[in-house]
Ligand SMILES: CC(=O)N[C@@H](Cc1ccc2ccccc2c1)C(=O)O
């Protein structure tokens with residue numbers, strides 16, 4: 001397609017409850033949507049960067065700037081492009097995976113809508129619904145945590161993930177096991193809050209039969225994760241460290257992880273996400289789809305990705321209501337612990353105009 005119009009739309013969505021992790025507490029999700037128009041079709045992309053560079057080096061104002069000054073002009077200069085062209089056209093620019101992913105996603109959505117193909121079909125989905133896990137934040141007290149976990153289990157979530165940090169790790173896990181039993185699928189996510197010197201402490205999680213411990217160490221500490229993995233029995237899963245298929249292959253070869261959390265925004269797009277899936281399947285490494293508090297647009301694409309064969313663990317593909325009282329698309333609602341994979345062309349969902357307007361804080365049409 002040839003891009004005739006590109007809009008950068010900032011939105012701000014209140015969270016139904018504060019979401020606390022080892023890097024801070026969020027009460028609102030700011031996001032950047034990329035809308036592309038061309039060849040009588042439009043497509044939507046969602047940039048999952050945070051407003052502040054707390055999860056990864058990217059942040060929303062930087063993503064908007066790099067799209068405005070470098071990425072969109074480069075795709076426009078390339079003339080007519082298909083989605084696989086986008087990553088190549090953008091490859092001279094270093095980093096900014098989440099900004100690149102949003103632009104590729106918008107072009108892919110437009111292309112697939114034109115062709116009447118769904119994301120699921122394009123990516124190679126083999127399931128028509130996916131089992132859903134939920135990410136539970138750090139809480140003020142154990143009773144508050146147990147209430148939250150009980151609520152999510154009542155909603156039907158098939159897997160519980162607890163955010164942890166030093167001082168909030170062994171006790172919350174013990175409390176959840178004691179209250180809800182050994183059969184609940186349970187995992188933890190540290191968001192890089194520990195160091196390899198904490199190995200003996202993290203080994204205290206081993207008796208609780210966790211599915212995995214996610215990203216305990218710094219994004220760039222691959223060897224530290226390999227050393228930690230030799231000292232604990234809980235399988236190590238990487239999130240922030242896996243920025244490309246090459247990074248995934250290296251981490252697996254270095255025994256730094258036995259499980260991978262795939263997030264399309266973090267790796268530069270859904271096409272690279274599929275390549276990571278393929279690399280992990282080739283190495284016998286299970287993958288699951290991570291979440292970045294996406295709206296229904298990103299959620300639709302993530303659910304399609306989570307339906308690929310190698311996604312054998314429940315992901316953070318929670319229902320819209322986990323985060324938002326009113327999503328900008330028709331809400332994703334859990335049914336028997338699963339979400340249905342959208343079947344319509346492209347993303348299979350579109351923003352509901354008045355809901356989108358309610359949360360829009362700025363619209364910028366980039367010059368042609
Ligand atoms: C569902 C989940 O735990 N996601 C991330 C962490 C995270 C947490 C909070 C966020 C708030 C705003 C934007 C992105 C965010 C990402 C993770 O797996 O590590």
Ligand SMILES: [Mg+2]
Nearest residue numbers: 189214215239
């Ligand atoms: Mg994580």
